Amino acid sequence: MSAPDSATRHDPYAALRIPDFRRLISARILLTVATRIQGLVVSWQIFKLTNDPLALGLIGLTEAIPSIAVSLYAGHVADSVRRKNIIVVTVAALVLCAAALSFFASPVGLPLLTKGALFTLPLYSVIFVSGIARGFLGPALFSFMPQLLPSRDKLANAITWNSTTYQAAAVLGPAAGGYLIAHLGVGNSYLVATGLLVVALAQFIAIASRPLPELVGERLGLQDSVLSGLRFIWSNQLVLAALSLDLFAVLFGGAVALLPVFAVDILKVGAAGLGHLEAAPAVGSVLMAAFLTYFPLRRHAGRKLLWAVGGFGLATICFALSTNFWLSLFLLFLTGVFDSVSVIVRSTLLHTFTPEHMKGRVSAVNNIFIGSSNEIGSFESGAAAKLMGVVPSVIFGGIMTMIVVAATAFKADKLRKLDMTPQPAKA
Numbered sequence: 001m002s003a004p005d006s007a008t009r010h011d012p013y014a015a016l017r018i019p020d021f022r023r024l025i026s027a028r029i030l031l032t033v034a035t036r037i038q039g040l041v042v043s044w045q046i047f048k049l050t051n052d053p054l055a056l057g058l059i060g061l062t063e064a065i066p067s068i069a070v071s072l073y074a075g076h077v078a079d080s081v082r083r084k085n086i087i088v089v090t091v092a093a094l095v096l097c098a099a100a101l102s103f104f105a106s107p108v109g110l111p112l113l114t115k116g117a118l119f120t121l122p123l124y125s126v127i128f129v130s131g132i133a134r135g136f137l138g139p140a141l142f143s144f145m146p147q148l149l150p151s152r153d154k155l156a157n158a159i160t161w162n163s164t165t166y167q168a169a170a171v172l173g174p175a176a177g178g179y180l181i182a183h184l185g186v187g188n189s190y191l192v193a194t195g196l197l198v199v200a201l202a203q204f205i206a207i208a209s210r211p212l213p214e215l216v217g218e219r220l221g222l223q224d225s226v227l228s229g230l231r232f233i234w235s236n237q238l239v240l241a242a243l244s245l246d247l248f249a250v251l252f253g254g255a256v257a258l259l260p261v262f263a264v265d266i267l268k269v270g271a272a273g274l275g276h277l278e279a280a281p282a283v284g285s286v287l288m289a290a291f292l293t294y295f296p297l298r299r300h301a302g303r304k305l306l307w308a309v310g311g312f313g314l315a316t317i318c319f320a321l322s323t324n325f326w327l328s329l330f331l332l333f334l335t336g337v338f339d340s341v342s343v344i345v346r347s348t349l350l351h352t353f354t355p356e357h358m359k360g361r362v363s364a365v366n367n368i369f370i371g372s373s374n375e376i377g378s379f380e381s382g383a384a385a386k387l388m389g390v391v392p393s394v395i396f397g398g399i400m401t402m403i404v405v406a407a408t409a410f411k412a413d414k415l416r417k418l419d420m421t422p423q424p425a426k427a
Contacts, residue, residue, distance in 0.1 A: 012293050015158035020148045020207050025161065027203035028141070029169040031091065034196035036173025037180065038098055040278055041189045042127065044181055044271060045105070046120055047260045053390060055120070056260060057382015062124045063131035068368050070135035072230070075364025078139040083147070083360070084209040086140035091201045093133040098194040100126045105187035135367065142363035146351060147210040156296065159347045164289035167340065170282035178275015213359075232358060233365050239353055241412035242305070242346045243366060248404040249309050249342070256281070258382070261390050267325045280329045284336025285343070292344055301345055302418030306409050308341035313401030320394035345418075 015021050046055050078086060103109040104122050149158055180189035233239055256278070263274035297304060312335050319331040346366075354362045384393035409416055 012157065014154045015149065015161050018148060018150065018154070021145075021158060023203055023207045024145060024148060025165050027200045027207070028162070029165055030196050030200035030203065031094075032166055032169035033173040033176065034098065034193045034200065035094070036170055036278075037177040037189060037196070038101065038193040040174050040177035040275065041181060041186055041193070042101060042123060043260055044274065045186050046123060047264070049120055053258060053261050053385040054382045056258065057385075058124065059127060060382075062127045063134070066128055066131035067135035067138075070132055071139070071364040071367045072361070074136040074367075075139045075361035077136065078143050078360025078363070079212070079358065080360075082209055082212060083140045083144035084204070084207060086136055087144060087204050088201065090133045090137040090140070091197065091204055094130060094137075095194065095197045095201055097126050097130040097133070098190060098197050102187060102190035102194055105185075105190050138367040139360040139363040142350075142366070143359035144210070146359065147213070148207075155351055156348060157293070159351060160289060160293045160296070160344060163340065163344050163347065164286055164293055167282050167286035167289050167336070171279045171286055174278030174282070175275045178272045178278070181271040181275075228358065228361055230365055232354070232362055236353060237412065238414045238418065239349050241408060241415040242342075242349050245305070245309055245404065245408045245412075245415070246342050246346055249312055249339075249401045258385055258390055258394065261385070262328070266323060266390070267328060269325055273325065276329060277332060280332035281336030281339065284333040284338075285340040286336075288337045288340035289344065292340070297341065297344060302415045305342060305345045305418070306405055306416065308338040310402055310405040312338040312342075313398045313405065315398075316401065317395050317398035320391050320398065 016025075043056055043059060046059060047053075049055075101123070104126070109122075145158065145162060146152075146155060149155060176192075177189060180192055184192070233243065259277045260274055263269050263271075263277055267273060267277075269277075315331050315334040315338065319328055319335070322328045322331060350362060350366060351359075384396060387393070388396065
């Protein structure tokens with residue numbers, strides 16, 4: 001019996017052997033850790049200043065509005081301008097935003113947050129600007145990553161590593177943020193985040209630039225180009241169903257925006273406990289993503305995706321009912337495990353079905369569906385908590401997630417029947 005062909009043998013480290021891909025991954029890790037620390041610190045600071053769960057929801061809305069507003073145009077730019085240039089400019093803008101938050105937590109800037117009816121307006125203004133930067137950064141990063149790969153056969157492995165390392169950084173960020181707040185204070189925590197962003201910027205600069213992919217078909221005008229990503233996704237039932245499923249799950253099912261309330265008022269674990277609660281979903285995500293690196297999701301991928309999103313909703317409901325810190329940590333961990341399956345399937349579908357010259361525009365639509373739905377979901381969580389109470393609002397979100405899963409399973413037969421088993425090459 002002959003040995004298996006080495007060309008078809010699964011190599012879990014294939015993408016990491018590419019130097020520029022490693023640089024991109026290390027830069028994304030630093031970027032993610034920094035932004036997660038910053039997000040946790042600003043949530044803690046605003047909740048301490050206002051003691052209002054709606055103020056936490058407004059953080060997400062303030063970032064989502066500009067990100068959504070620029071996303072479609074940002075996708076056009078990502079397919080028209082060298083993607084590395086966009087990444088460098090937008091990360092530099094995030095560095096400036098982090099420096100501004102550091103200023104408003106300093107002895108000079110802090111008094112500006114303690115005077116007048118709109119005392120938190122400077123913080124929200126910085127968040128708004130960072131939302132614009134994120135709106136341009138997302139499509140550029142998404143479409144730049146495949147350009148670093150020498151061949152398409154390494155794409156699935158690169159997607160999994162991209163997700164794994166992102167989630168690993170998302171574990172470290174909140175845990176570090178909680179520790180930094182507890183031991184160094186808000187101002188110094190912002191300074192640490194700023195320093196990490198500077199190092200990430202240097203790493204992005206070190207990556208060799210790539211020319212834009214060759215245009216396929218006729219060149220479109222600005223309006224048609226901006227809208228072409230929407231048309232592409234709307235015409236593909238499989239991608240549309242996966243995006244819609246993730247959109248509503250994140251919109252209704254996320255309890256992350258309310259974690260400061262759970263940490264302070266329900267579980268009573270303070271800033272350090274908040275960091276662990278924030279990190280728990282990411283721990284689950286990174287472990288599941290690492291598992292899928294070695295054992296890729298293939299047979300019955302659509303069914304597994306639907307079960308995973310349903311599990312996410314159920315774990316969210318149980319978290320809302322828990323008053324035990326360790327049980328709450330475990331349930332948040334499970335939400336991360338289930339969410340990782342959804343993220344990897346969605347990313348694989350987008351990269352597989354989208355032509356290279358359109359990836360910026362399609363990613364921009366994905367950013368509206370998924371990236372900004374995190375922030376809008378945060379606002380929905382804050383508003384629902386204001387109207388219904390914190391625990392009932394999270395239970396409601398989990399129930400809505402499970403209803404969306406049932407509706408998707410009934411209507412989207414292509415997603416339900418999705419199988420991602422590699423097909424043997426034709427002779």
